[in-house]
Amino acid sequence: xxxxxxxxxxxxxxxxxxxxxxxxxxxxxxxxxxxxxxxxxxxxxxxxxxxxxxxxxxxxxxxxxxxxxxxxxxxxxxxxxxxxxxxxxxxxxxxxxxxxxxxxxxxxxxxxxxxxxxxx
Amino acid sequence: xxxxxxxxxxxxxxxxxxxxxxxxxxxxxxxxxxxxxxxxxxxxxxxxxxxxxxxxxxxxxxxxxxxxxxxxxxxxxxxxxxxxxxxxxxxxxxxxxxxxxxxxxxxxxxxxxxxx
Numbered sequence: 001x002x003x004x005x006x007x008x009x010x011x012x013x014x015x016x017x018x019x020x021x022x023x024x025x026x027x028x029x030x031x032x033x034x035x036x037x038x039x040x041x042x043x044x045x046x047x048x049x050x051x052x053x054x055x056x057x058x059x060x061x062x063x064x065x066x067x068x069x070x071x072x073x074x075x076x077x078x079x080x081x082x083x084x085x086x087x088x089x090x091x092x093x094x095x096x097x098x099x100x101x102x103x104x105x106x107x108x109x110x111x112x113x114x115x116x117x118x119x120x
Numbered sequence: 121x122x123x124x125x126x127x128x129x130x131x132x133x134x135x136x137x138x139x140x141x142x143x144x145x146x147x148x149x150x151x152x153x154x155x156x157x158x159x160x161x162x163x164x165x166x167x168x169x170x171x172x173x174x175x176x177x178x179x180x181x182x183x184x185x186x187x188x189x190x191x192x193x194x195x196x197x198x199x200x201x202x203x204x205x206x207x208x209x210x211x212x213x214x215x216x217x218x219x220x221x222x223x224x225x226x227x228x229x230x231x232x233x234x235x236x
Contacts, residue, residue: 107222113164
């Protein structure tokens with residue numbers, strides 16, 4: 001199968017601090033990963049597409065300088081919430097695209113378990 | 121831009137019965153994928169079923185099947201023999217196939233409750 005992990009699973013931080021969330025594809029290489037945000041009882045909203053070796057592509061309305069994305073390797077993408085504020089409190093989910101040739105799940109997105117961020 | 125609409129915020133079904141969740145979408149593309157994802161209380165997104173738009177045959181995965189009506193842009197999910205473990209949020213999602221447009225667009229979700 002294709003497994004995606006996220007770390008940490010939950011984090012509490014003080015307002016004004018920065019928080020880094022990691023997304024890893026454990027058994028496949030992912031040139032493209034996606035970062036979503038989900039508010040309570042709402043749907044997933046795509047924040048940005050993370051591309052290995054190049055800049056992330058942000059969705060309209062998402063602040064690039066606030067949500068820094070780094071796709072450092074073919075198995076790791078990080079999302080850093082800079083100068084976090086209470087309104088940034090949310091559930092952040094990443095997904096990775098399986099591009100293994102011959103895979104039955106080719107081009108399918110696999111989701112991480114999510115990270116709950118609480119900013120006090 | 122593509123949109124996905126789920127008009128049923130909540131649904132409930134008696135255990136062992138059948139329930140159908142509705143989804144409609146809007147797109148100008150001719151080729152695309154449609155998905156149903158399940159999000160249980162753990163918040164882990166799980167793929168339930170996938171349909172390629174070019175396939176006329178409706179996808180089936182064990183107790184889960186879809187009714188894909190391309191002309192009507194409708195994509196409903198039928199769950200047969202409902203089980204307690206089926207209780208979750210269900211999201212319908214769309215993905216285009218144009219290069220560089222690999223993102224998923226999600227509907228607002230339907231919360232499914234299973235009544236014992």
